[in-house]
Amino acid sequence: xxxxxxxxxxxxxxxxxxxxxxxxxxxxxxxxxxxxxxxxxxxxxxxxxxxxxxxxxxxxxxxxxxxxxxxxxxxxxxxxxxxxxxxxxxxxxxxxxxxxxxxxxxxxxxxxxxxxxxxxxxxxxxxxxxxxxxxxxxxxxxxxxxxxxxxxxxxxxxxxxxxxxxxxxxxxxxxxxxxxxxxxxxxxxxxxxxxxxxxxxxxxxxxxxxxxxxxxxxxxxxxxxxxxxxxxxxxxxxxxxxxxxxxxxxxxxxxxxxxxxxxxxxxxxxxxxxxxxxxxxxxxxxxxxxxxxxxxxxxxxxxxxxxxxxxxxxxxxxxxxxxxxxxxxxxxxxxxxxxxxxxxxxxxxxxxxxxxxxxxxxxxxxxxxxxxxxxxxxxxxxxxxxxxxxxxxxxxxxxxxxxxxxxxxxxxxxxxxxxxxxxxxxxxxx
Ligand code: SF4
Numbered sequence: 500x501x502x503x504x505x506x507x508x509x510x511x512x513x514x515x516x517x518x519x520x521x522x523x524x525x526x527x528x529x530x531x532x533x534x535x536x537x538x539x540x541x542x543x544x545x546x547x548x549x550x551x552x553x554x555x556x557x558x559x560x561x562x563x564x565x566x567x568x569x570x571x572x573x574x575x576x577x578x579x580x581x582x583x584x585x586x587x588x589x590x591x592x593x594x595x596x597x598x599x600x601x602x603x604x605x606x607x608x609x610x611x612x613x614x615x616x617x618x619x620x621x622x623x624x625x626x627x628x629x630x631x632x633x634x635x636x637x638x639x640x641x642x643x644x645x646x647x648x649x650x651x652x653x654x655x656x657x658x659x660x661x662x663x664x665x666x667x668x669x670x671x672x673x674x675x676x677x678x679x680x681x682x683x684x685x686x687x688x689x690x691x692x693x694x695x696x697x698x699x700x701x702x703x704x705x706x707x708x709x710x711x712x713x714x715x716x717x718x719x720x721x722x723x724x725x726x727x728x729x730x731x732x733x734x735x736x737x738x739x740x741x742x743x744x745x746x747x748x749x750x751x752x753x754x755x756x757x758x759x760x761x762x763x764x765x766x767x768x769x770x771x772x773x774x775x776x777x778x779x780x781x782x783x784x785x786x787x788x789x790x791x792x793x794x795x796x797x798x799x800x801x802x803x804x805x806x807x808x809x810x811x812x813x814x815x816x817x818x819x820x821x822x823x824x825x826x827x828x829x830x831x832x833x834x835x836x837x838x839x840x841x842x843x844x845x846x847x848x849x850x851x852x853x854x855x856x857x858x859x860x861x862x863x864x865x866x867x868x869x870x871x872x873x874x875x876x877x878x879x880x881x882x883x884x885x886x887x888x889x890x891x892x893x894x895x896x897x898x899x900x901x902x903x904x905x906x907x908x909x910x911x912x913x914x915x916x917x918x919x920x921x922x923x924x925x926x927x928x929x
Contacts, residue, residue: 502766503727505734509770510703510720513565517699520724523768526697527573529726530641535577537639538566538610541646541662541701543710544585544818545595549906550913552922555706555716558645559926560599562701562722566643571608578608581635583615583665585814592616600929620668623692628680630671632692641696644728648702648719648735649709650781653810653817654683655746657710658735659698659728663689676813678846683747683810687755690728698731699724703926705739707779712912713821718921721775729758730765737762740778792824802835803827804853811845815883816860822886822905823859829904830893839898842867849873855896860884 506523510516521527530536540558545551563580570578580601584592592614596602604610613635620631636642646662654661664672664686675685702721708714721738725731729752733743743749743760753760784793791805805827808820820843827841838854845862851872858864861882867873877896879889886902893900916922 503730504766505725505730506768507770508722513561517565520722524724532574534640537642538580539644542582542584549909552712552913552916553927555704558701560929561926579611581613631668633666636666644698649706651710652782655781656736658732660687673813676811684751687748687752698728700735803839805841809844819883825905825908826900829901830899
């Protein structure tokens with residue numbers, strides 16, 4: 500059997516480089532001019548209120564615009580673009596498309612811009628469970644999947660297979676993080692139900708400790724393309740320093756589909772990948788005793804045990820988790836915390852021996868409602884929880900967490916890319 504082809508091309512010119520990547524893998528060979536084509540970028544979320552560095556987090560508009568232009572020049576006229584970004588606090592896909600300049604795609608090329616969160620979702624049977632998938636994605640003749648080259652603190656890498664989670668409604672996304680489910684064996688099955696015909700990994704940047712802007716981006720200047728989502732993920736993972744065998748969802752997919760996890764089974768065209776492979780870490784270091792991030796320990800912070808998030812924490816809570824840590828850090832004034840445990844997610848039970856237990860998010864509030872281990876609960880309800888409420892609740896307990904410290908941190912995350920030519924916001928804001 501012929502090996503699946505993955506092209507790896509240096510990003511030097513928006514149109515020329517993408518064309519080269521598509522030609523090397525014959526990416527448009529199976530497309531008909533009459534096809535309804537859905538482009539699925541990765542816009543996991545965007546913050547319209549606070550500084551948001553999108554590098555390595557969101558698909559660049561440069562790649563999306565080049566793709567649309569190439570498709571248009573090739574005579575494809577039925578183009579759609581859809582995503583279901585994190586609807587926090589409400590669906591805002593259209594405003595985000597506006598910020599990214601996507602309205603020009605609509606005006607100049609007739610691209611239908613779809614916020615899946617505002618559209619119909621259809622329950623799809625996966626045998627032992629159902630997931631609700633955006634109807635527009637199911638109805639497309641072909642999907643062009645355009646993820647980012649990034650790591651993921653729960654899944655190690657987030658590439659083509661992972662990007663498809665963005666076609667699910669909010670409930671189904673949460674379901675993938677259910678206690679009964681294994682996150683790494685749910686989303687890899689989505690591709691079985693979707694007409695994914697081409698995958699383009701936007702590697703203009705690579706993100707360490709992704710998937711959110713709390714990770715650190717590096718300029719990588721690569722484009723990967725393949726008709727085979729698993730093959731492109733193998734190569735993308737290798738470029739970030741991971742063997743497929745050590746990435747649970749790739750291992751699962753390989754087992755389910757009788758595929759090899761060996762890179763030798765892929766025909767790489769274009770760049771030699773060996774010269775582009777370098778390890779980027781995917782997760783935050785935690786203490787061996789599970790008492791909090793290593794950074795807390797290094798600062799000598801004691802009297803608090805922040806239990807590490809697990810796979811049951813969905814993207815909503817994950818997006819605020821780091822903010823919660825920063826706010827706790829702001830409360831540290833050199834004195835030990837007064838015996839606090841912080842728990843989150845859907846399966847972590849609070850332990851005995853703490854004066855106060857902070858329950859971060861609705862799920863852990865429900866799970867620990869009658870937990871006899873808890874001396875004094877500090878429930879932060881909400882799905883996801885509200886940071887201002889977190890600040891207020893903690894201050895009422897005498898712990899001076901400050902929301903403004905989080906705002907400062909957000910500015911810091913943004914500023915660390917400022918005035919650096921390679922981090923060009925113009926790649927996003929068209
Ligand atoms: S509270 Fe958090 S973990 Fe629970 S469903 Fe909502 S976002 Fe997910």
